[in-house]
Amino acid sequence: MKELNKRHFLNYSILIPYLILSVLGLIIVFSTTVPHQIELGLPPYQLFRNQTIFFVFSLVMIAMIYKMKVDKLRSRGWFGILIPIMLALLFIARFLAPPVNGAHGWIPIPGIGTIQPAEYLKLVSVWFLAATFAAKQDKIKVQDIDALFNRKQFFVNFISGWRLWMVLMVGAVVVMPDMGNALLILISAAIVLATSGISYRWTTGFLKIFGIFSLIALVILKITGGNIIPSIFGSITYVNKRFIAFANPFQDSSDSGHQMINGYYAMSNGGWFGRGLGNSIQKKGYLPEAHTDFVFAIVMEELGLIGGMIILGLLFFLIMRIFMVGIRAKDPFNSMMSIGVGGIFFAQVLVNIGGIAGLIPSTGVTFPFLSQGGNSILILSVGIGFVLNISADEKRRELAEITSKYDLSELSDISLSKS
Template sequence: MKELNKRHFLNYSILIPYLVLSILGLIIVFSTTVPHQIELGLSPYQLFRNQTIFFIFSLFMIAVIYKMKVEKLRSRGWFGILIPIMLALLFIARFFTPTINGAHGWISVPGIGTIQPAEYLKLVSVWFLSATFATKQNKIAAQDIDALFDRHKFWSNFVTGWRFWVILMIGAVVVMPDMGNALLIIISSSMVFAASGISYRWTTGFIKIFGGLSLFALAILKLTGGNIIPSVFSSITYVNKRFVAFANPFQDTGDSGHQMINGYYAMSNGGWFGRGLGNSIEKKGYLPEAHTDFVFAIVIEELGLIGAMIILGLIFFLIMRIFMVGISAKDPFNSMMAIGVAGMFFAQIFVNIGGISGLIPSTGVTFPFLSQGGNSLLTLSVGVGFVLNISADEKRRELAEKTEKYDVSDVSRLSLVEK
């Protein structure tokens, strides 16, 4: 039997949508950033060039991750290096960099642009929990919750346990303050927790508590008009403005509600079929952050509701294919990692669209692939690289099992070449 290279197991139902969305994202970035750069008196193509460089580097990272053995990716040794590096970068961003739109979190690197550690921490948290819970499957299968949570040695094991590091990662992002990425880490980590095999009572209980608290918080914002943060907390007044805009954007059209209202205008201008690619009115100085947080409003304005729905359909197809890899995977790490990546994608879409539509307060979360932001694109791409590798590993495993079932002699001749 002919040896099978790893490329024979490549999942094109994930790779092709990813490539289409990434290339479409470059077009949207070009359309939305050129007017923004001209308005600021900067090079019109600078942000587009940066996004293109990140895309090329993303393809390289996908290739590197795909070539690696899943056993190496499953190793927990990575996190003794990655998590301290991420936390150190967040510390630098918080205390040694200027604020951007009321928050820290970006580290300027000459020749590259900016690095946003919180973006990468989303994927690191999913990876960390997947690798951790994969080693606890015997305890989970036995429903040994005491052992899983180390209840009998709670304080002595807390600092070295997974709970401490998850809380630390979320807390480090919150103090930026970056509530959007903190929320994404919570949601995607919860997806891994739910997929780990822990009793459904724990999962459904967490969903009920989280959902109940979220609805209560949204109700409070609506009832109070969103003005709930005292003015003495000057460092996070921008958060209060977003709450006020969520409660009633038309209450302050010139300040807190300005972005939300112009986002509504952009979506209204688009109608069913849009004004045409590049013909947005709102991106020409009217809608702040038209190339990042509110890029999907510009997509609707230029491509119309139908064009936007086609893009959403393609993204949800990609998410479902990733999710199905996790559902069908037999290896615990493979399953949790794929489901966590799918959850990360879905959470980012939900939070972004929820923000621009007024369903939830705007949190500054970018739209996957379409928003300008090389850090976001690289994080999503690395996630896709993980899933492609996991999918190939599961296919190889399934094919080897089928071959062994029908002809044991074929197993020795059927191998997956890691090159």
């Protein structure tokens, strides 16, 4: 008898683009970090080596998650441990760990580098909401949004359940302050909420409110020149600089607009086909954070507009395949979890590209796979592991339904394995 194991249900339309982007990311990390390390007088290959180690560990994590049963992943018992750990790590990062470049959010680990709890919280929050909303499906079908918010006793019930935990998690990221990751958590949470089964009217209503609010905020930033945060709030003055750079980067080219302007120069230098891999000018001390926040500007300089579009095309293909797994899934948890993971990828790309292009204020959000950062590649890979597992689970369920519904002689010698 032929036995079908999980490896037979592996979704290569997700795995292969992931591997290509990850390997390409290692090449870009090598190209952007070596000049940075030499400029600082540090070991040239240290950051590349760390990134490679995290990538190898990420592959191990994908294999481990893929082998797990989805029933175990949807259990809400995980969050009694994970959420308190996340909050404790955020507390340590904010109040006990030393700042990095004047900002909090990283915990140094000897021999490894640093860990950034806010990166992991993005996936934990999506996982938490998907599991919570999946357990409320019967109520949502009857009560719609009241099953999630209980509008009649909103303020009474706010101090318990998933609402309180989400406020605590997002609030802990905001006080870092890390507005970029806080924004990503809110966007991905909103995407999971929109796919929870509530009426589409609520989703469209929230989108209209968000769109109007965003438009008003952008208009205010342009009118005020971005200088809207009083100087007494010294801990977040860097946010004010990003607002000023968004409003008019050339107004202060030596300070607040320096990074944005040099990002423009990098993209302009690349032209259609780029200067060639490793031949960027701006990464050699001109563009700050060329290996993290503004890495795509360097990619455009070295590979040109054509190369940048190919990378974006491959990344959006991966995102769409992740979304399709969620759209086609029949299990509520599988659907919300996959769409939530795709939402993290999608939001991160849009926020990063919007920032370096000057369409929105820069938030410090890294570019998926290409930016240097072991935490980023690890959490993106764990998300991929979840989606691959969910995809295999849905395929196995579908095949099991077909074989039980029809007497197919050609499948009569096939047994299905859940592990």
